[in-house]
Amino acid sequence: MRYVRVAGKLLISVGCGVLMFVAWTLWGTGIYTSQQQNALAEAFAGAPPVVLDPGSEDVAVPESFRPGPGEHAFKMSIPTIDFEQIVVEGVGSDALKKGPGHYPECRPGFERPLCTPFEEMWPGENGRVIISGHRTTYGAPFYNLDKLKRGDEIVTETSWGDFTYKVTIKTIVEPDSPLVVIKNDEPELVLTTCNPRFSAAERLIVYAELVT
């Protein structure tokens, strides 16, 4: 009888530990992200402006602007879902703990498959800007991404200007879909996250086109 009682208490204790882990994963990790976002916002506010080539009609961010892994890239806000965060460079697990990540090109600090073999695109440029973010955990920046509708605005504030995109399509694909990280000459923004919530079985993709 004594052993049964001890085993019961052990199971209850382990169960409490599992609950603590779940609470930490869902909410505790957000504390780290919040602290990182505060530091990133300060760094972004103090960053020098990026000067574009005045002779070019199209936006072409100079190659001198290439943030390192986890460094601030630009600010993104989506008024419809009350979202405003600093986007960091890179989509590795360490970068995404700080906030949504901008898909980089393969260069020192970024390795396949978490980078593109073609030139990375920035807001305003004629190409696909790809941003990935957590749906749950680490502040869950894209928790409400499924609530976006056609026409909703996505605003990017960068060191070379502000650019507004409007949502065009929302779709769900397989996690290894080859349709997301591709080269495209149209000025568009693509947001990707896990779907459904609390699962990595699928990817939710939101496409938006540049309007201003």
Place this chain on the structure above:
Amino acid sequence: MNENRSWKSRLGELALWASVAIATAVILVLLSEQLLPENF
């Protein structure tokens, strides 16, 4: 069940089970990089 245990004994047992719970949580947190999929 021994109803005559001292409060120190009961407190000690509670601390023991609390430490088991905390240790379980810490181990799971340390293993979470392996347990959870990337970009969960």
